[in-house]
Amino acid sequence: MTWNLPNILTLLRLLAAPGVAIMFLYFTRPWADWFALVLFVVAATTDWIDGYLARAWNQQTKFGAMLDPIADKAMVVIALLVITGFSGMDPWILLPATLIMFRETFVSGLREFLGDTAGTLAVTKLAKWKTAAQMTAIAVLFSTGAFDTYFQISTEGMDDAMIIAVLEGIEPDLQGILWKLNGAFYSWWIGIVLLWAAMVLTVLTGFDYFRKSLPYLRETA
Template structure:
């Protein structure tokens, strides 16, 4: 194990993964949402820098190659778990989240089964796009949950219809909008579209990995 800057960034990203959930344990919302979003984005940025610096400085190592996908999966799966819990268990989110969990668990099990041969199955460009899509979708969904919580506070327990009547009567301030809808709805809807795109890419890359692993499985 070599402690160079790329590997240190990877380890920090791995440690940041449970930190996303810890934010909701020690901070009140919406601060927890904003801090989790900031931590997640910061960790996601290191995913690009550690690989770039390792190639630039010729510091690529087996330790980094092993830990990098683990850190990515930990970040994505823990963040999705937190978001589904704070999004009211939205089925439009739970289904793509389930597909992502299913693929990541299956591929991890397949890698473990293949052992040393798993290193021969190189990470494709599409797999990197898959990880990027997952991280962007999660960041937008964190933004949506934070804005939704803020707007819920402003509505003071009223339904959207009751709140609209209160605004019309001048008894409540209107929710900040982003065009025709409130910002939380826009962020959540965009996040849901992105997580479905990420789920499709996740399944495609999972099938591609399984297809490439078939010759090795036949040898066992």
């Protein structure tokens, strides 16, 4: 193993993956949502930084090439598990999250089976767009959780009639529930659109990797 800066950043990103879930064990919401969001965004940013530094400094190593996709998959899978759980198993999230996690597991199994010929499944530009879409969607959906929690806190003790009166402008919005509701609504839909787009890219790249691996999966006579 070569301990250069790009590899260290990749390792830190891997270690940050479970940290996203751990935030919800030690902090209450909405702080847990914000801390998870910040940790996820910072870790996701290192995905671009470590690759750029490795190429710029000519420090690309086998250890880094092995660890980088593992760190990416760990971040995405753990974050999706957290978001799916807190969404109450919402089908708009559950379906794309399931397909994304299935594809990531499937491709990882292909890489392990192919062994030395795993270079056949080299990361494509489309796969990089897939990862970017996944991470952006996850970051936006973490903010949805924070906005939703703010809204629930602000409307605690208010009946439905009062909430409707405030939202319609009949009563003054002293708690700022309108912007909190709008934040939850728009971030949810933006996150959902991005997540489904990521799912499509994920399925397409997974099929592409499977197609490329077919010659190595055929039985020899």
